[in-house]
Amino acid sequence: xxxxxxxxxxxxxxxxxxxxxxxxxxxxxxxxxxxxxxxxxxxxxxxxxxxxxxxxxxxxxxxxxxxxxxxxxxxxxxxxxxxxxxxxxxxxxxxxxxxxxxxxxxxxxxxxxxxxxxxxxxxxxxxxxxxxxxxxxxxxxxxxxxxxxxxxxxxxxxxxxxxxxxxxxxxxxxxxxxxxxxxxxxxxxxxxxxxxxxxxxxxxxxxxxxxxxxxxxxxxxxxxxxxxxxxxxxxxxxxxxxxxxxxxxxxxxxxxxxxxxxxxxxxxxxxxxxxxxxxxxxxxxxxxxxxxxxxxxxxxxxxxxxxxxx
Amino acid sequence: xxxxxxxxxxxxxxxxxxxxxxxxxxxxxxxxxxxxxxxxxxxxxxxxxxxxxxxxxxxxxxxxxxxxxxxxxxxxxxxxxxxxxxxxxxxxxxxxxxxxxxxxxxxxxxxxxxxxxxxxxxxxxxxxxxxxxxxxxxxxxxxxxxxxxxxxxxxxxxxxxxxxxxxxxxxxxxxxxxxxxxxxxxxxxxxxxxxxxxxxxxxxxxxxxxxxxxxxxxxxxxxxxxxxxxxxxxxxxxxxxxxxxxxxxxxxxxxxxxxxxxxxxxxxxxx
Numbered sequence: 001x002x003x004x005x006x007x008x009x010x011x012x013x014x015x016x017x018x019x020x021x022x023x024x025x026x027x028x029x030x031x032x033x034x035x036x037x038x039x040x041x042x043x044x045x046x047x048x049x050x051x052x053x054x055x056x057x058x059x060x061x062x063x064x065x066x067x068x069x070x071x072x073x074x075x076x077x078x079x080x081x082x083x084x085x086x087x088x089x090x091x092x093x094x095x096x097x098x099x100x101x102x103x104x105x106x107x108x109x110x111x112x113x114x115x116x117x118x119x120x121x122x123x124x125x126x127x128x129x130x131x132x133x134x135x136x137x138x139x140x141x142x143x144x145x146x147x148x149x150x151x152x153x154x155x156x157x158x159x160x161x162x163x164x165x166x167x168x169x170x171x172x173x174x175x176x177x178x179x180x181x182x183x184x185x186x187x188x189x190x191x192x193x194x195x196x197x198x199x200x201x202x203x204x205x206x207x208x209x210x211x212x213x214x215x216x217x218x219x220x221x222x223x224x225x226x227x228x229x230x231x232x233x234x235x236x237x238x239x240x241x242x243x244x245x246x247x248x249x250x251x252x253x254x255x256x257x258x259x260x261x262x263x264x265x266x267x268x269x270x271x272x273x274x275x276x277x278x279x280x281x282x283x284x285x286x287x288x289x290x291x292x293x294x295x296x297x298x299x300x301x302x303x304x305x306x307x308x309x310x
Numbered sequence: 311x312x313x314x315x316x317x318x319x320x321x322x323x324x325x326x327x328x329x330x331x332x333x334x335x336x337x338x339x340x341x342x343x344x345x346x347x348x349x350x351x352x353x354x355x356x357x358x359x360x361x362x363x364x365x366x367x368x369x370x371x372x373x374x375x376x377x378x379x380x381x382x383x384x385x386x387x388x389x390x391x392x393x394x395x396x397x398x399x400x401x402x403x404x405x406x407x408x409x410x411x412x413x414x415x416x417x418x419x420x421x422x423x424x425x426x427x428x429x430x431x432x433x434x435x436x437x438x439x440x441x442x443x444x445x446x447x448x449x450x451x452x453x454x455x456x457x458x459x460x461x462x463x464x465x466x467x468x469x470x471x472x473x474x475x476x477x478x479x480x481x482x483x484x485x486x487x488x489x490x491x492x493x494x495x496x497x498x499x500x501x502x503x504x505x506x507x508x509x510x511x512x513x514x515x516x517x518x519x520x521x522x523x524x525x526x527x528x529x530x531x532x533x534x535x536x537x538x539x540x541x542x543x544x545x546x547x548x549x550x551x552x553x554x555x556x557x558x559x560x561x562x563x564x565x566x567x568x569x570x571x572x573x574x575x576x577x578x579x580x581x
Contacts, residue, residue: 248408
């Protein structure tokens with residue numbers, strides 16, 4: 001909150017937050033611009049972090065993430081349609097459209113992958129659906145006016161800039177519902193780790209749990225995408241970092257910590273995005289992708305190096 | 311029901327038909343399991359013995375027929391309530407990363423606790439007991455992937471025991487183990503049956519071991535039951551020749567008194 005223009009000292013920040021102090025410019029930039037941005041980043045990051053754990057453990061595939069399941073791109077596509085075609089929907093309705101798009105993207109992938117043979121099939125089909133959706137987004141952009149296209153472009157980069165309390169208000173109910181729901185999956189995820197047959201033998205309704213998981217993930221991703229655009233790699237990285245730092249795979253542990261790390265990662269990336277090339281801003285989605293990609297490669301290389309037999 | 315009414319079957323498969331990719335695996339198969347015994351399912355590879363076990367545990371749904379547990383169709387029961395009545399240990403389950411023996415055994419309580427609630431007193435008691443019965447107490451903090459094959463199998467069995475079910479099904483629990491660990495597992499199974507009255511259904515490959523540890527041997531061939539009875543009546547030279555395709559001599563085990571076979575040669579079929 002302190003950094004950026006105008007630079008604000010710790011003491012005046014304190015003044016400002018708790019005693020209504022500071023100049024008007026400082027007050028506005030902190031309370032109306034930076035504070036909501038951080039709150040939004042925390043919520044979105046936590047939701048993405050949870051999403052990663054749910055998908056990776058639920059599909060038992062360490063590469064699973066909303067980006068690869070057609071959910072992100074489905075939601076983006078819907079948002080593109082709404083923006084370019086000037087569909088007259090109120091701002092509050094947009095998450096529902098994104099959700100619809102995300103669910104369609106996710107549903108196509110799940111149905112196409114069909115039944116139990118989860119893992120790799122879902123990822124391959126997800127990649128294909130994502131490619132198609134992204135193609136459609138480009139197509140939609142070419143149809144639109146240059147104004148809405150550039151608007152859409154900044155959106156599709158994944159961005160926390162120019163977000164205010166309204167955005168926070170839109171995301172909050174989603175976060176309040178989906179975050180506790182995600183955490184409640186911990187026990188089931190632990191059982192799922194034992195394999196689908198063992199899990200079913202233990203009384204887990206395998207298909208049903210998997211579908212619930214995917215719906216919750218779709219909802220979280222779509223809500224985040226509708227407010228911040230598709231922010232890559234947080235969902236993929238946060239769980240992996242937590243697991244490799246702690247050597248813990250217990251979902252009761254990984255879920256909450258991934259949420260926290262997701263929040264930290266996203267807000268940190270956003271602060272970097274805001275301040276690194278001041279006064280220009282780099283969209284935070286670009287940052288997470290640019291940093292996230294190499295981190296993932298490093299993580300996997302280390303894992304491969306450490307366990308050649310697996 | 312010609313039998314005594316008090317001996318109603320605990321588990322009952324009725325006219326099970328199961329196809330996989332249009333290939334029939336189980337054909338019009340019926341079987342009753344009485345409470346309290348050790349039943350071994352036997353047969354050559356592809357005879358359908360594992361499929362039968364999975365069907366009875368509802369891991370597979372038959373296209374025709376029905377499985378009843380205590381007179382209730384298992385297809386209509388919720389997975390949770392079923393998992394409180396029977397436990398199944400699939401063949402060589404995958405080993406999840408960085409899980410300790412205790413954490414694994416804890417998963418056995420899954421059907422007994424709610425999605426949010428913590429483990430209660432009776433859950434911890436069941437876990438302790440399962441660790442003790444299997445002799446895994448000393449290993450409880452060890453990661454599963456650091457154990458030997460036999461210890462790992464005992465850990466999995468401990469998980470199934472922690473499930474506290476009257477019926478326990480095991481799919482080839484001795485495969486890939488050396489002979490000492492094989493006997494260890496079979497003795498454990500026998501003990502569970504005798505001391506806790508657990509009804510056990512186990513898929514085995516080794517006929518001599520089945521004859522030694524099971525009360526009843528059920529032999530499958532091409533998706534049908536071809537022999538069913540006590541080891542003395544099932545492990546015969548005729549069965550070995552017709553079902554398993556070997557010439558063998560059947561003797562009496564000088565210590566256990568159960569039948570035991572010595573293989574001689576493969577039966578060469580003409581035409």
